[in-house]
Amino acid sequence: MREGAQAEQLQALSDQARVELAQVPARFEDAFIDLLGGGPGGTSTLAERLPPVELGSDIAVSCRNLTKRFGEFTATDNVSFEVQKGEIFGLLGPNGAGKSTTFKMLCGLLKPTAGEAHVVGHDLRRATGAAKSRLGYMAQKFSLYGLLSVQQNLEFSAGVYGLEGNTRRERIAEMIETFDLGDWLSATPDSLPLGHKQRLALACSLMHRPPVLFLDEPTSGVDPITRREFWTHINGLARKGVTIMVTTHFMDEAEYCDRVAMLSRAQLIALDTPDALKRSAVSPERPDPTMEDAFIHLVESADRELEAAT
Template sequence: MAEDVVHMADVTKRFGRAPPALEAVSGTIGGGEITGLVGPDGAGKTTLIRLVTGLMRPDGGALTVLGFDTGREAPRIQAAIGYMPQRFGLYEDLSVQENLDLYADLRGLPMPERAGTFDELLGFTDLKRFTGRLAGQLSGGMKQKLGLACALLRKPRLLLLDEPGVGVDPISRRDLWAMVQNLTREGVGVVWSTAYLDEAEACDRVLLLERGRLMFTGPPAELTGRAAGRVFKLTGLAGRRRPLLARALQQAGVVDGVIQGEAIRLMLAPGAEPSALARGVASAGAIAPAEPRFEDAYVDMLGGGPGGRSKLAEAATARMADPAHPVIEARGLTKRFGDFTAADGITFTIPRGEIFGLLGPNGAGKSTTFKMLCGLLKPTAGEGRVAGFDLRRDTAAARGRLGYMAQKFSLYGDLSVAQNLAFFAGVYGLTGARKAGRIGLMTEIFDLGARRGQSARDLPLGLKQRLALACAVMHEPEALFLDEPTSGVDPITRREFWTHINGLVEKGVTVLVTTHFMDEAEYCDRISLIYRGRSIALGSPDELKASAANADTPTPTMEDAFVALVRRSDAAEAA
């Protein structure tokens, strides 16, 4: 095994009077392996990476990288490492080739070596076809590949990747992962920062941070093993899964639970008997042991999930189902930008009280479809309706019946939490006592009272998402549009979010959601998989997984199904 390339001893970093961003972190990072730096937004991952690069100095402790002290020898470290920051750090108004040229200049890559290096990296990242395209016009996955290429212009001994998988579809994430694994075989040490726990599970070892403290270090399987014998899957359930999950989460001894297609996955506290689950939860179904996952043990370590109760849903007005009148309709929706067709004949209907997922690779057309149904883009052809209103003719009326939570934090950063709540209440037409009552209720439900005067931009990501959801449901919409709503948040916040959504759906709210988080897709009743502007598959999560099963993968995950269906579409088109 290669030697360790980073040594940390009681590393501490403070910013002003706030609690330490890192507090007495000790550990090592090995060469020739992938070390996962794991934790939610605000855990200290980016701070630790910037300390390792020598861009910042620790306030306490000792930190050496490749044998060099980060405080005294930062330039020597920076000459020997590669670094890909969390936010796209390249120049969007330069082409792929121009970005490579610029970074070659910055890295001091000799002219005679450039042609060969560029050719190797463009082949490695499959970007040869796109050298003339502006970086700002690349999909999320292609941007990450270009960032990786620029970080590798001079082969580093240590490569630091700050959340490279955020906002990237499963196929691109697999491509990135394969590239990084190839580098470790050449002895390069890799740090892969992530909030995705399936990525953490694939690492050789992990450093798990929570609020600046190191909670665990070691192989992922070591932590996963702590949940062995306590995870169960409930199948063949009678009735709707969501109320059954909520009921199970309220039972003593149940630590955590999630929906998994038509089944429910539960984790019990140590010593709890699985037979207790049968009482009022799985009496008509079957209970079987399930393999624990890294996420199970992580949630357990944090004290378990948030439970099954949603105060938001309890306060919501119930809406009666009406099968004859779907809440969201897409009929032949098409959008062209010049000669490019971003969405081509998209058709589906969503009844009241259903969660419908739009999945697809970056640049496939799902966001275009999503925006047409929100009234944010006018279709070139076809028809979209929300709550019976035609989005072409009755855009304002349709928008008044829907709530929208954007992929990127879309509230007003210069306004305080209270001002954002008041602004969106006004936008949705609330006035007087109704307005004051809903603002007060949202403040209480989402625990925003202590932050009312704080600027929205300064909130931690989890609280930003709470505020965004509070604003989206302020007016009790019939339809809720969620564009990658939990990207980058911790699993506890993600569960809290879905507890609210599941509860609202049981009250008759209809949800359209896009996500790259495949476990999250399991919450959907049905999914449309969009690829190259067309819907290539439509069905429940279990139906899509079953359609992708084969001899090599008899029980595919949702991610396996996503990849298999896209590749099947490519093969059919090539035939």
């Protein structure tokens, strides 16, 4: 925790069972946010409204030997992992490593060439519809309908997930308030500032209160305050038992995850906690590696092993 953090944020963090507080140097981003009046507090109003998630199993998402080929090109190659209920699970990798392809298969948007995947106990090969009803998906692009207004996008999302009557009205009002969309209801998504556009996309993906949430680079291109706001909600949802899978290019965001899977050249090359991944990159020249150091080390090591084997 950086110096000067507000007391209520420290208290909110100290109440989290899995968090240990340690003072760290302030970053340029911290100073930027402070100059703008400070970011969000440590509590998610969205998560506060949610009841705890109940699942029949401790495993929310699993895949085994998941493979996707497009002709001769292999986008995902024999990827296997399990994600625990309430876990924030990150997927990292270079561009073209297979992150989004893996996401789309786990969301039922792409049919695997081989392997199997389960979401909340539903086999995506046989019960795609049942699985989709239990998950939320925020795509990196094209997750909103540009010809519809903000209000209509919210109404459409509520209808797709079968919300009706008072429940429908209450959920839409809840999302408008939580994500500060009230002044933009008649606007189209394309006219929104990027931060509000991403807020709308997240609101639509959470409308039906899914126990599993897939976020494909949710903070790409947004300002630091909005990015911090998103992670406040993500952490709050996880504490209520929502399982969250997220892809990101921001190495500091990867450190917010409970575990991180790294993909390179369509294959899973590492899976562990952020601290363990950083320890794997320790060397005499690099005694205290960052997450970025670990990422580069693991990708380059995997590339060398692949080249040596061919």
